[in-house]
Amino acid sequence: xxxxxxxxxxxxxxxxxxxxxxxxxxxxxxxxxxxxxxxxxxxxxxxxxxxxxxxxxxxxxxxxxxxxxxxxxxx
Amino acid sequence: xxxxxxxxxxxxxxxxxxxxxxxxxxxxxxxxxxxxxxxxxxxxxxxxxxxxxxxxxxxxxxxxxxxxxxxxxxxxxxxxxxxxxxxxxxxxxxxxxxxxxxxxxxxxxxxxxxxxxxxxxxxxxxxxxxxxxxxxxxxxxxxxxxxxxxxxxxxxxxxxxxxxxxxxxxxxxxxxxxxxxxxxxxxxxxxxxxxxxxxxxxxxxxxxxxxxxxxxxxxxxxxxxxxxxxxxxxxxxxxxxxxxxxxxxxxxxxxxxxxxxxxxxxxxxxxxxxxxxxxxxxxxxxxxxxxxxxxxxxxxxxxxxxxxxxxxxxxxxxxxxxxxxxxxxxxxxxxxxxxxxxxxxxxxxxxxxxxxxxxxxxxxxxxxxxxxxxxxxxxxxxxxxxxxxxxxxxxxxxxxxxxxxxxxxxxxxxxxxxxxxxxxxxxxxxxxxxxxxxxxxxxxxxxxxxxxxxxxxxxxxxxxxxxxxxxxxxxxxxxxxxxxxxxxxxxxxxxxxxxxx
Numbered sequence: 001x002x003x004x005x006x007x008x009x010x011x012x013x014x015x016x017x018x019x020x021x022x023x024x025x026x027x028x029x030x031x032x033x034x035x036x037x038x039x040x041x042x043x044x045x046x047x048x049x050x051x052x053x054x055x056x057x058x059x060x061x062x063x064x065x066x067x068x069x070x071x072x073x074x075x
Numbered sequence: 076x077x078x079x080x081x082x083x084x085x086x087x088x089x090x091x092x093x094x095x096x097x098x099x100x101x102x103x104x105x106x107x108x109x110x111x112x113x114x115x116x117x118x119x120x121x122x123x124x125x126x127x128x129x130x131x132x133x134x135x136x137x138x139x140x141x142x143x144x145x146x147x148x149x150x151x152x153x154x155x156x157x158x159x160x161x162x163x164x165x166x167x168x169x170x171x172x173x174x175x176x177x178x179x180x181x182x183x184x185x186x187x188x189x190x191x192x193x194x195x196x197x198x199x200x201x202x203x204x205x206x207x208x209x210x211x212x213x214x215x216x217x218x219x220x221x222x223x224x225x226x227x228x229x230x231x232x233x234x235x236x237x238x239x240x241x242x243x244x245x246x247x248x249x250x251x252x253x254x255x256x257x258x259x260x261x262x263x264x265x266x267x268x269x270x271x272x273x274x275x276x277x278x279x280x281x282x283x284x285x286x287x288x289x290x291x292x293x294x295x296x297x298x299x300x301x302x303x304x305x306x307x308x309x310x311x312x313x314x315x316x317x318x319x320x321x322x323x324x325x326x327x328x329x330x331x332x333x334x335x336x337x338x339x340x341x342x343x344x345x346x347x348x349x350x351x352x353x354x355x356x357x358x359x360x361x362x363x364x365x366x367x368x369x370x371x372x373x374x375x376x377x378x379x380x381x382x383x384x385x386x387x388x389x390x391x392x393x394x395x396x397x398x399x400x401x402x403x404x405x406x407x408x409x410x411x412x413x414x415x416x417x418x419x420x421x422x423x424x425x426x427x428x429x430x431x432x433x434x435x436x437x438x439x440x441x442x443x444x445x446x447x448x449x450x451x452x453x454x455x456x457x458x459x460x461x462x463x464x465x466x467x468x469x470x471x472x473x474x475x476x477x478x479x480x481x482x483x484x485x486x487x488x489x490x491x492x493x494x495x496x497x498x499x500x501x502x503x504x505x506x507x508x509x510x511x512x513x514x515x516x517x518x519x520x521x522x523x524x525x526x527x528x529x530x531x532x533x534x535x536x537x538x539x540x541x542x543x544x545x546x547x548x549x550x551x552x553x554x555x556x557x558x559x560x561x562x563x564x565x566x567x568x569x570x571x572x573x574x575x576x
Contacts, residue, residue: 034329
């Protein structure tokens with residue numbers, strides 16, 4: 001399993017697990033990220049938040065909190 | 076049934092940010108609206124009304140939130156309003172171009188016992204992305220009226236009004252049976268155990284099932300609501316069950332999204348898929364070019380502000396023309412010279428300046444409102460996130476600071492998009508140090524008056540101090556204002572660009 005910010009741009013991955021307190025979980029799930037959700041990494045550049053596409057939405061997530069999201073690369 | 080007797084229906088608009096709620100609100104109520112605050116809160120409350128077919132509709136625009144949890148004041152206000160039963164029908168707006176995510180609000184709402192209507196807004200954007208959505212099938216599955224919708228086009232509201240009336244008369248509730256089945260199958264059947272302990276009829280409009288789910292999500296506000304409604308002994312049992320639950324919010328969200336996927340099975344058809352990021356977006360989010368582009372567009376925006384502002388400023392300058400005739404009249408009636416000077420130099424100039432400022436503030440708000448509306452501001456927040464992080468803030472704080480170059484009031488008002496209270500207060504504390512239009516005008520004048528040739532140095536020094544002030548304020552107060560658990564980083568969507576209304 002990789003952390004979300006370790007997924008390379010252009011790769012597709014599936015969310016396996018998300019850690020964090022109830023507040024973080026509720027914030028991140030309400031924007032569309034939950035276990036089993038498939039994403040495609042769009043930008044993964046240092047100094048910029050991650051940019052990925054999931055559930056028909058382009059989502060920006062800061063790098064620090066993305067370390068709590070665990071992924072499995074599928075393509 | 077008072078409402079029916081009076082032929083009045085109260086509707087509330089519910090939806091995630093960018094779902095088009097405000098557009099619908101304006102389209103429905105036009106000028107018949109009132110903007111205030113929710114009692115005791117700094118959150119804006121918009122109410123309005125309209126008449127149609129002999130019925131008076133009272134409309135409340137609820138704050139835009141991503142869910143009905145208790146993460147922000149906005150979310151708590153929203154769900155308390157729905158629970159209170161003040162709304163007869165809740166209109167849930169979703170963005171059809173991002174349906175599978177946008178429906179999360181609907182899934183979070185399911186289980187609340189207040190009639191609802193689902194509006195598939197931005198259906199034109201969805202169609203332009205080669206998506207087709209079967210509203211009839213969705214209506215069959217959901218049991219509430221489902222209307223394909225374009226909030227920006229009030230001429231097409233025809234299907235909307237009968238849907239509201241139908242939901243109101245037949246008390247249409249969301250059919251959440253299969254969603255509840257998913258909750259039942261969760262870890263160690265904690266949902267079932269909680270459900271058995273809840274008050275049978277729920278609390279207010281919240282059903283027992285909805286309450287149980289929120290408890291699994293470790294929702295403190297609901298926990299204390301339940302504590303008040305139940306005997307101590309039962310509450311203790313609830314706490315025992317909850318202490319064994321882990322990652323509840325993640326599990327229930329999984330159920331909700333699974334339910335949404337099943338709901339959309341065969342009802343949402345996506346033909347070919349265009350590139351996710353357009354050419355412009357690739358540039359706007361580019362590591363190197365994103366920031367220069369943003370600065371360029373913002374500068375262009377500030378200049379463009381003068382276009383709508385110019386007529387107002389011109390009208391203001393007419394005031395100065397009044398100086399001579401007034402002075403002449405005053406002289407002929409023999410007024411003292413001091414009074415003439417006062418009127419001419421102080422009163423007229425002040426009026427002129429006030430009108431010119433109104434023009435400029437109006438222009439700035441219009442232009443930056445436009446950039447926000449079409450969706451570009453989200454890209455600016457994205458590229459400036461790491462810059463803002465140095466001040467202990469996040470990307471969403473960049474917009475208020477930028478607007479403050481035009482007008483501090485607009486900047487402070489714009490901070491409401493920031494999700495954490497501490498970050499919001501800190502941003503407000505920084506906005507006033509950003510030199511606004513008036514500062515830009517006054518600092519050079521006063522400096523050249525007092526310091527002559529040294530003026531440029533003084534001007535630079537003043538702005539450097541303003542910058543330092545921001546850094547120091549952020550350092551000194553940031554730690555205290557933003558508690559560890561509040562230190563929320565950027566989590567946001569980049570909405571697809573769309574036409575402003």
